Amino acid sequence: MLSVRELVTAYGKIEALRGVSLEVTQGSITCLLGPNGAGKTTLMMTIAGILKPRSGSIRFSENEIAALPAHAIVARGIALVPENRLVFPSMTVLENLHAGAYQRKNGFDDDIERAFTRFPRLKERAAQLAGTLSGGEQQMLAVARALMSRPKLLLMDEPSLGLAPLVVEEIFTIIAELHRDGVTIFLVEQNAHMALKVAHRFYLMEQGRVTFSGDPGSLAEDEVIRRAYLGSSKS
Amino acid sequence: MIDFVQNTLDGVTAGASYALLAVGFTLIFGVLRRANLSYGPAIMLGAYTATWVFLQTGAGLIVLLVVAVLATVLAGSYVERLCFAPHRKGAAAAAMVASFAIWMQLEELATLLLPRHLYAFPALYEGGPLIFGPFFLRVESLLILLAAIAVCFVGWKVLYATRFGIAVRAVIDDPRAAELSGIDVGAVSLRVFAVSSAIGGLTGFLIVSSHEQVTPMLGMWSTLKGMLAMMLGGLGSLPGAIAGGLALGLIEAHSQWYLGPQFRDFIAYLLLFALLAARPPWMNTRSAY
Amino acid sequence: MRWLLGLAMLLSFEVFAQKAEARLDCIHTGKDFIYDCVIEIVRQGLPVTDLDVRMSADMPSMPMAHQVKPVRAQATSTPGEYRARLDLEMSGEWAVKLRLAGPLRDQLVLHYEFDERGARPVRRSAKSPRK
Amino acid sequence: MDEYALGVLTNIGLLSFVATSAYLLLIAGELSFGQQAFFGVGAYAAGIATAMLGLPLFLGLLIAMVCGAAVAALVGLPALRLRGLYFAMATLAAAEMLRILFELFHWQVEVGGEIVGPDGTQGFRGIRWVFERGVEPLDFLALVWGMLAVVVVAIHLLERTRLGIAIRALGEDPELAGTLGVDVLRLKLAVVAAAGALAALGGALFAHHNTYIEPRNFDIMLGVHTLAYALIGGLGTVVGPLLGVALDLGLLEGTRIFQGYRMIVFGGLVALLLIWRPRGLLDERVVHWLRTRR
Numbered sequence: 001m002l003s004v005r006e007l008v009t010a011y012g013k014i015e016a017l018r019g020v021s022l023e024v025t026q027g028s029i030t031c032l033l034g035p036n037g038a039g040k041t042t043l044m045m046t047i048a049g050i051l052k053p054r055s056g057s058i059r060f061s062e063n064e065i066a067a068l069p070a071h072a073i074v075a076r077g078i079a080l081v082p083e084n085r086l087v088f089p090s091m092t093v094l095e096n097l098h099a100g101a102y103q104r105k106n107g108f109d110d111d112i113e114r115a116f117t118r119f120p121r122l123k124e125r126a127a128q129l130a131g132t133l134s135g136g137e138q139q140m141l142a143v144a145r146a147l148m149s150r151p152k153l154l155l156m157d158e159p160s161l162g163l164a165p166l167v168v169e170e171i172f173t174i175i176a177e178l179h180r181d182g183v184t185i186f187l188v189e190q191n192a193h194m195a196l197k198v199a200h201r202f203y204l205m206e207q208g209r210v211t212f213s214g215d216p217g218s219l220a221e222d223e224v225i226r227r228a229y230l231g232s233s234k235s
Numbered sequence: 236m237i238d239f240v241q242n243t244l245d246g247v248t249a250g251a252s253y254a255l256l257a258v259g260f261t262l263i264f265g266v267l268r269r270a271n272l273s274y275g276p277a278i279m280l281g282a283y284t285a286t287w288v289f290l291q292t293g294a295g296l297i298v299l300l301v302v303a304v305l306a307t308v309l310a311g312s313y314v315e316r317l318c319f320a321p322h323r324k325g326a327a328a329a330a331m332v333a334s335f336a337i338w339m340q341l342e343e344l345a346t347l348l349l350p351r352h353l354y355a356f357p358a359l360y361e362g363g364p365l366i367f368g369p370f371f372l373r374v375e376s377l378l379i380l381l382a383a384i385a386v387c388f389v390g391w392k393v394l395y396a397t398r399f400g401i402a403v404r405a406v407i408d409d410p411r412a413a414e415l416s417g418i419d420v421g422a423v424s425l426r427v428f429a430v431s432s433a434i435g436g437l438t439g440f441l442i443v444s445s446h447e448q449v450t451p452m453l454g455m456w457s458t459l460k461g462m463l464a465m466m467l468g469g470l471g472s473l474p475g476a477i478a479g480g481l482a483l484g485l486i487e488a489h490s491q492w493y494l495g496p497q498f499r500d501f502i503a504y505l506l507l508f509a510l511l512a513a514r515p516p517w518m519n520t521r522s523a524y
Numbered sequence: 525m526r527w528l529l530g531l532a533m534l535l536s537f538e539v540f541a542q543k544a545e546a547r548l549d550c551i552h553t554g555k556d557f558i559y560d561c562v563i564e565i566v567r568q569g570l571p572v573t574d575l576d577v578r579m580s581a582d583m584p585s586m587p588m589a590h591q592v593k594p595v596r597a598q599a600t601s602t603p604g605e606y607r608a609r610l611d612l613e614m615s616g617e618w619a620v621k622l623r624l625a626g627p628l629r630d631q632l633v634l635h636y637e638f639d640e641r642g643a644r645p646v647r648r649s650a651k652s653p654r655k
Numbered sequence: 656m657d658e659y660a661l662g663v664l665t666n667i668g669l670l671s672f673v674a675t676s677a678y679l680l681l682i683a684g685e686l687s688f689g690q691q692a693f694f695g696v697g698a699y700a701a702g703i704a705t706a707m708l709g710l711p712l713f714l715g716l717l718i719a720m721v722c723g724a725a726v727a728a729l730v731g732l733p734a735l736r737l738r739g740l741y742f743a744m745a746t747l748a749a750a751e752m753l754r755i756l757f758e759l760f761h762w763q764v765e766v767g768g769e770i771v772g773p774d775g776t777q778g779f780r781g782i783r784w785v786f787e788r789g790v791e792p793l794d795f796l797a798l799v800w801g802m803l804a805v806v807v808v809a810i811h812l813l814e815r816t817r818l819g820i821a822i823r824a825l826g827e828d829p830e831l832a833g834t835l836g837v838d839v840l841r842l843k844l845a846v847v848a849a850a851g852a853l854a855a856l857g858g859a860l861f862a863h864h865n866t867y868i869e870p871r872n873f874d875i876m877l878g879v880h881t882l883a884y885a886l887i888g889g890l891g892t893v894v895g896p897l898l899g900v901a902l903d904l905g906l907l908e909g910t911r912i913f914q915g916y917r918m919i920v921f922g923g924l925v926a927l928l929l930i931w932r933p934r935g936l937l938d939e940r941v942v943h944w945l946r947t948r949r
Binding site for chain 3: 658659662666669670769780781783786789861865866867869871872874876877880903904917
């Protein structure tokens, strides 16, 4: 579904991605692990069209999207739930959802209904300003908003960041539900333990390169966690 | 007491044009986080083009209004493409100085079109002022007030009840999140710039037709008054812009009456300076550019 | 050395006044913003002859950026009267600068409103002592 | 060199003082629309000192700088916490207030049979100290550029010191600079005062070059022009503003052929240049490249 080939993205002279290649197969939950500064968020933002890659290709169901602007990529069916869950703070929850469905002229009432059934707490807070929601609620709103554009591929950048353990559980049950509903998910997550429980396939990234790829069984969990947090030992 | 009421009346009607200018500035500032120094000069070019059309063809007010609005929108879009679109990421100072350079350009263009220092412009309303009791109210000022109310009402409706409104408010709130929601921030910014220029064109037309004259000072005057009113009302909020415009009108009317004309501007600037220094809550002083 | 002399001058205290006064009479030549001016220079009521007079002009706003090329005025038959052609960028109020050299070194600034017909003084030119 | 060229070069020098003062604030991360007011304060202060109090020029310049710094600090103090457009508008408001005060300022004395002194909107005539001493245009040019050279070298050296780096840090990220122990507010006030003094020095010299000043000389146009000069020239080096002024006034000559279209050409050029180099011609990257290339 999504294949990335030799992707290079740089901030001025600093190359954040040094030739990243990976695959996300249709209907799978694919997870990306790695220490801070490995380039995970940069990769997400490059796929979502926020950052322009210097070279390399991103193919999404057979067509090249590397050079497209963010709004065109959303139109093609890729939605990103960004790091630190950007919501529209001075707009109500309902308006946030409307914004998410911006590209579809009409017929998103049933999407809103579906969002409210999936996230009942958002329904209670529909008329509230998004800025006044709790961290967990904002995370749910960010996910719900991304879903409003009916994406085929959902990119999630550290959804559990800064949330209480109980809320993290909720987030991961939602991820499992989305998967059951057929949404392909590409997840960047610090919480390696939780991620490995749901992922079908995972990649390890360090200093802008993919250093390992496999399915959860292929590497002992503690080895994965050690390399995810401490980076592979090149001593 | 009568003077007080009369001044308040004059203040509110003068404030109406300031409010319109402030709304135009705030829309651009809201979406782009930049102050557009070329806003006034674009309005002046619009008014000058309408005057030129009037001198050549003697066209009626409605035609002149359309010409003024279209010319201002054209000038405004030119400014957006040259000064603001290329500087979306950072470089706020460059965008502002670029808009100043284009200000010079537009002003010279206008003086080339109509070199003389002052030109007549057909009156918005021929008859005399409305008299009720000791007070009088110029009909032109009333029309400007009504126009300001209409623009605010339409603006309110568009912003809070249409898809475009949601997109504009999203871009104002968080451009990155808007991009991720599939909103083409560049297109929205250009369209908002055009809407703001249209409001500017209307404002320019109303001002020159109520004064029945056009001078090159209109550019600098509207930029200064618009920014002053926008800042008084708290940067970036549309209701604030309207409140700021009316407040500026009232301050000027009263200080002119009680303290004399030379103090009119002084008091307005003093109040703005005091407000900025005191940083009241409604003036969200997030480091805005 | 010239520079040292200049520095010494900077510190000197005494003051001597050689005030001159001038009056302008300009007419529009018909071509855009070009005026023929007659300059009358007087000191304590007496016309000042064989002066090197250079005439230029500045807009009150942004005084250093409107470079009107200075023009050397030609003396005429009548004493204290000089003639020059002034080429301005636009109409409106200009501060006309007269730089005098020769028997008398001074610089006078006169404010005139220039329009399609000619120029008329906007304010009192050099200030004569109030009686 | 004929007198006209001398005039243009002197004007470039005079404008460079006020453009450099805008530069100082720009590298500290602030946009000031008010430097023209301190330019005016310096002009009036020096004019009063020499034409009315009979003091020598050198003392007049000193007094002008002190007044400029004092007024700038007075204006800067309440506005210190403001940033970005808020700071810019505060300086704009303060500058316009000062200009209006100049219009209300009447104080005249009789000196040597002449009435001399600021007369509100009629301006301040007769600042003829330079002419009375028979200082040739070339000498005045040497004085202006001599002082400018001293200022430029001083700032250049300052930028090498820890203080200069702290100012640049303030411009990059005030919060970060604060965490590194930079007293942000006090440093910013110092920069505002120094910029005020610099602009005032330029104003004092302008007053003596022009022999006549009026409030309209110090309006917003001059303020925004100084910002444009500093930014076009480049924020990488103190020579940037000089380059900006030279480009404008120099181009003024170059585009004499565009007689009526000067601003249309120049305005467009500036906008395009800023797209290509948002921090001016000699921005930090160019200066760094020049410095490391040797």
